[in-house]
Amino acid sequence: MATTFTFFPNLPMEIQLKIWKLAACNVAEGGQEIHVQLHCHLQSTSHSCWTTTRQFCGHHGACPTYLHGARNVSWATFCLSDGYFLQSEANASISDPFTQSQMASLSLACRNSRGALHRQFQGEMRIYQSKWRRGVQVRTLRCNPKKDTLVLTDVHMPNSRHIQPGIRPLTADAMSRAESARIARTFPQDPDKFAAFRSILSSFRTFAIQQDGHRGDTSSEKIDLINTGMLIMLFMESIKGLYIWPNPHLWPEVWKSPRRIEDVKLWDYEDELGRREFRDEVDYFLREYDQWVDVHNDHFTPGGEHWAPRPRKLSRIGCFVWSA
Numbered sequence: 001m002a003t004t005f006t007f008f009p010n011l012p013m014e015i016q017l018k019i020w021k022l023a024a025c026n027v028a029e030g031g032q033e034i035h036v037q038l039h040c041h042l043q044s045t046s047h048s049c050w051t052t053t054r055q056f057c058g059h060h061g062a063c064p065t066y067l068h069g070a071r072n073v074s075w076a077t078f079c080l081s082d083g084y085f086l087q088s089e090a091n092a093s094i095s096d097p098f099t100q101s102q103m104a105s106l107s108l109a110c111r112n113s114r115g116a117l118h119r120q121f122q123g124e125m126r127i128y129q130s131k132w133r134r135g136v137q138v139r140t141l142r143c144n145p146k147k148d149t150l151v152l153t154d155v156h157m158p159n160s161r162h163i164q165p166g167i168r169p170l171t172a173d174a175m176s177r178a179e180s181a182r183i184a185r186t187f188p189q190d191p192d193k194f195a196a197f198r199s200i201l202s203s204f205r206t207f208a209i210q211q212d213g214h215r216g217d218t219s220s221e222k223i224d225l226i227n228t229g230m231l232i233m234l235f236m237e238s239i240k241g242l243y244i245w246p247n248p249h250l251w252p253e254v255w256k257s258p259r260r261i262e263d264v265k266l267w268d269y270e271d272e273l274g275r276r277e278f279r280d281e282v283d284y285f286l287r288e289y290d291q292w293v294d295v296h297n298d299h300f301t302p303g304g305e306h307w308a309p310r311p312r313k314l315s316r317i318g319c320f321v322w323s324a
Contacts, residue, residue, distance in 0.1 A: 020116035027102045028120040031147040032095040037154040040083030044076045077299045079308045082187040085127045088153040145203035153210045202237040208245040234311040243318040257323040263316040
């Protein structure tokens with residue numbers, strides 16, 4: 001018995017387009033989990049303006065009212081000036097192979113199917129195959145930031161300080177030259193590529209940080225929420241959900257029957273002590289993150305040379321756990 005429907009080309013074009021649209025919607029509905037590393041050039045500026053005058057000085061490059069050494073009246077704000085996505089060495093596939101296979105089939109079927117697919121996956125991520133250098137290979141991955149989950153397996157975030165008032169000109173010039181040379185060796189420094197990177201990163205609504213600790217190990221170094229997630233989240237201006245993503249190589253029982261919970265505090269973890277420590281870690285993260293959100297919103301001004309964010313607060317953190 002024939003298993004191929006050979007009369008599809010004879011259908012009215014309106015019906016064909018509806019079929020391609022439904023097929024593309026089915027692929028997009030589940031959402032991809034996109035596993036990547038993130039390399040970004042972070043710059044920080046120490047400010048005293050808001051805490052002393054309740055008025056932002058308007059300068060992300062240098063705060064003229066910054067009081068050196070006055071920790072109780074100064075806060076740091078952050079901006080990004082370059083960045084890119086890198087394929088994770090730990091993951092052979094960037095996203096789910098089955099989803100990618102479905103997308104490839106729709107893309108190659110015909111022009112109408114490809115158009116339907118592109119309408120569902122309007123985002124394009126440039127993902128480098130290795131650390132940036134001139135001539136390094138790069139691939140483009142189509143994505144839907146409204147439904148896909150960005151999973152960060154690692155973050156490389158060199159931090160440099162903007163030159164503050166009071167530094168001698170000769171010293172400042174030398175620091176600027178050294179910094180420019182270092183960044184030129186490690187980042188594309190292409191305004192168009194950075195604009196595309198910024199657009200994609202700030203469009204994702206769901207974000208996950210890979211957790212490399214074993215069950216019962218809830219130290220911040222293992223959960224790694226503070227060091228890798230908080231500053232990146234400041235620039236994810238559309239974020240609605242943050243999830244902890246257990247490393248499948250270290251937490252194989254999770255991936256035998258995974259389920260996603262929207263709030264870690266609802267997790268019926270068997271170890272009461274571990275559950276309490278885990279919740280305390282999440283509460284600490286949320287308090288710290290909310291504080292940085294307030295700082296950045298107090299020091300926000302549109303435009304400018306660098307990408308200064310206007311972040312959003314979160315009320316909870318979710319997690320991927322095993323089903324009993």
